[in-house]
Amino acid sequence: MEIPFTKMHGLGNNYIYLDLFRFEIKEEMLPRLARAVSDVHTGIGSDGLILIQPSEVADVGMRIFNKDGSEGNTCGNGLRCVAKYVSENNIVSFRKFWIETKANVVEAAVELDENDDIKEITINMGEPRLKREQIPMLGGPASKIIAEPFAVDGQQLQVTAISMGNPHAVFFVDSIEDAPLHELGPVIEKDARFPEGVNVEFVEILSDREMNFRVWERGSGVTEACGTGACAAVVAAILNGFMKKGERICVHLSGGDLFIHWDKQGQVWMTGGAEVIATGVFYLS
Ligand SMILES: N[C@@H](CCC[C@H](N)C(=O)O)C(=O)O
Numbered sequence: 001m002e003i004p005f006t007k008m009h010g011l012g013n014n015y016i017y018l019d020l021f022r023f024e025i026k027e028e029m030l031p032r033l034a035r036a037v038s039d040v041h042t043g044i045g046s047d048g049l050i051l052i053q054p055s056e057v058a059d060v061g062m063r064i065f066n067k068d069g070s071e072g073n074t075c076g077n078g079l080r081c082v083a084k085y086v087s088e089n090n091i092v093s094f095r096k097f098w099i100e101t102k103a104n105v106v107e108a109a110v111e112l113d114e115n116d117d118i119k120e121i122t123i124n125m126g127e128p129r130l131k132r133e134q135i136p137m138l139g140g141p142a143s144k145i146i147a148e149p150f151a152v153d154g155q156q157l158q159v160t161a162i163s164m165g166n167p168h169a170v171f172f173v174d175s176i177e178d179a180p181l182h183e184l185g186p187v188i189e190k191d192a193r194f195p196e197g198v199n200v201e202f203v204e205i206l207s208d209r210e211m212n213f214r215v216w217e218r219g220s221g222v223t224e225a226c227g228t229g230a231c232a233a234v235v236a237a238i239l240n241g242f243m244k245k246g247e248r249i250c251v252h253l254s255g256g257d258l259f260i261h262w263d264k265q266g267q268v269w270m271t272g273g274a275e276v277i278a279t280g281v282f283y284l285s
Pocket residue numbers: 013064066071072073074075076077078166167199217218219220223225226227228229
């Protein structure tokens with residue numbers, strides 16, 4: 001089977017995008033296809049698969065599958081890439097439009113430069129979900145999970161857990177270079193306290209407006225960047241008193257910088273770039 005694709009990335013967080021405005025694909029093929037395209041040896045190589053599709057409630061719909069074939073609810077870097085794709089392929093004709101994900105419907109705003117090329121994209125990611133059942137996380141009171149003691153692998157950590165439509169466990173560290181990303185990332189991702197699994201973030205606070213960030217993503221492992229993770233990290237930093245609501249925070253990820261703003265009305269805004277890497281045809285056997 002021949003499947004046309006576009007490969008795009010947001011700060012190195014790269015996915016294979018399928019334009020389902022142009023063709024259809026059977027639902028039951030999707031997890032296998034996600035694993036196949038993601039494989040760096042026998043596929044194209046990516047952090048997963050993203051579908052750009054018609055929506056009944058928004059201008060465009062998006063679905064995300066991780067590298068292991070599991071489906072996520074949303075993807076911050078993916079939303080910016082979808083916004084770029086639909087703008088450049090005349091699927092939408094406005095600079096502000098709506099994108100439906102499994103988590104929520106978000107507004108995208110595309111900013112152009114003097115040559116009418118896309119300069120940056122801002123997504124209103126909506127409100128963070130902070131209650132234990134919304135993460136979801138087991139084993140404690142229904143309240144917010146802020147610096148809660150978290151024993152794992154013989155270590156005593158403190159977790160701040162947030163859902164940005166998908167679950168995030170944020171841990172503050174003194175130095176990002178010493179963050180136990182590869183050791184604890186895979187263990188915490190599958191910890192039984194997170195019944196749906198969790199994305200794991202380590203964060204070093206640099207100032208009240210700047211942080212270093214590394215991520216182990218649920219279903220994909222270490223990636224260069226995670227948009228929802230950066231939003232969760234900023235919300236976590238504010239809940240822990242390291243930063244203030246209403247400020248524009250610069251998050252340094254392995255793949256570059258994102259700007260995140262949790263406004264006083266409760267909405268989380270994410271601003272950053274999106275790039276096309278390649279287009280082609282994938283042969284699925
Ligand atoms: N890279 C993403 C998040 C992708 C989904 C995630 N791994 C999950 O399963 O929740 C982002 O940029 O937000």
